[in-house]
Amino acid sequence: MNSAMTSRIKLSVAYVLRAARTACGTLPASVHLQHNSYGRQDCLKTGTKHDCSAMDKGRGLIFRQLFEATSSTYTYLLGDLESREAVLIDPVLETVDRDVKLTEELSLSLKVAVNTHCHADHITGTGILKKKLFGCKSAISLHSGAMADIQLSEGDCITFGKHSLVVRETPGHTDGCVTLVLNDQSMAFTGDALLIRGCGRTDFQQGCPQKLYQSVHKKIFTLPGHCLIYPAHDYKGQMVSTVDEERKFNPRLTKTQEEFVEIMDNLNLPKPGKIDIAVPANLVCGLHEV
């Protein structure tokens, strides 16, 4: 592994050394690894300063839910009030300029742009964000097969200031799907694994209903009931749910696994219109030249 493919990693009592793969042509992240109650955490220490959050001043978290209407995709901006370090989840190519503007308006320093998986319905904004925002690194699951500066796996965490997002692998919609859980377990960004009163389809890209059922029950429904669920998409205008609500009311995931498989095998949804361009593009951060 050469220097452009290696991350510098620090080790101490709570910090363990580990190589992080890099790709897409920028400098590697400084990766700090640590443990907490949720098993191993490989923390990506992401650093600046200014103003406050409309959402959650009390705990020093800046949070914005953003929407891209063509693909009905939610992009999430999370920032640390004090350090101004920030993370962007699931940016879309067409709305990168909006995201850059907001990041700058809020005086945030975007450290990581992370995809919850290799999307099939839209082209990710991570590649272009890396070009527009110096120091921003891309991240995606190791199991996605996609290039990124940081390849994530179970228990890794992406740290921004005093907050972090902990990776829970939730395959089933794709092999590389992850759910990103805020370190206090108050919010979970479920990508396409769990949608509000729904879930990601399992009929293409390594889709597997049995895996998805197990992922949701073992990795998402085991979170605290009050934990807020923020999905990658919603097609009906819903914005947020909770673990408790989805455990009780999700029409697919409240069923037995057998019934769930039957439902998923008979959805008969049309393929996403952009699948043939989105998947190959997303395997290279959305930019063929990166």
Ligand SMILES: N[C@@H](CCC(=O)N[C@@H](CSS)C(=O)NCC(=O)O)C(=O)O
């Ligand atoms: N019509 C859209 C694609 C809609 C779609 O298939 N959504 C996916 C997530 S994006 S791959 C999905 O899993 N939907 C689950 C469901 O139950 O709707 C397009 O053409 O892009």
